[in-house]
Amino acid sequence: MIDLYTWTTPNGRKVSILLEELGIDYNVHSINIGQGEQKTPEFLKIGPNNKIPVIVDSESGVSVMETGAIMIYLAEKYGKFLPQDLQKKTEVMEWLMWQMGGLGPMLGQAHHFVHFNPGVAEYAEDRFRTEVARLYGVLDARLAGRDYICDEYSIADMACWPWISRYEWQEMDLADYPNIRAWYQRLLARDAVQKGYHVPKVMGEIPAG
DSSP, X not given: OEEEEXXXXXXXXXXXXXXXXXXXXXXXXXXXXXXXXXXXXXHHTTOTTOOSOEEEETTTTEEXXXXXXXXXXXXXXXXXXXOSSHHHHHHHHHHHHHIIIIIHHHHHHHIIIXXXXXXXXXXXXXXXXXXXXXXXXXXXXXXXXXXXXXXXXXXXXXXXXXXXXXTTTTTOOGGGOHHHHXXXXXXXXXXXXXXXXXXXXXXXXXXXX
């Protein structure tokens, strides 16, 4: 059994969407980061970086932090959403790392400076607006003529989608990125994506794109 310690953030939703797509039973533990629950001694035993999400696999006794590591662990354990072919697997890993090293951190900074603290730091707002637009352009170009980021639906899609779902926080209009918009809505139509979005609790309607 997988125990998922998470909250209603894009990083948390990456893993809950994957768990829903895998179709396995799992236990959810809400870690309210607004109340500092990620800093408790109990949580730090499994998540020493005091960040959600974290999983604990009771079958193997393994705990895993960091979303990229979690997604790779689960995909390999259950043999889904990460190709076995070396070239195809490498391609999925490339885009997963792109999300972890670029899309997530930069969009997260845009949330901080543009959405939550507008007018405080003009340089930071301009910097992250520009970088968000660049990253959207990279993803839109990648999705030209494709249903998914790689040949098949994979953990790369699941990692990127929750960050794009906050396009309004980033002041982005998906109409300007038709390939992203089609991909976003394609994933939104999946039951597992909708269910995973609302873990650990419902936070209103999912943006329609």
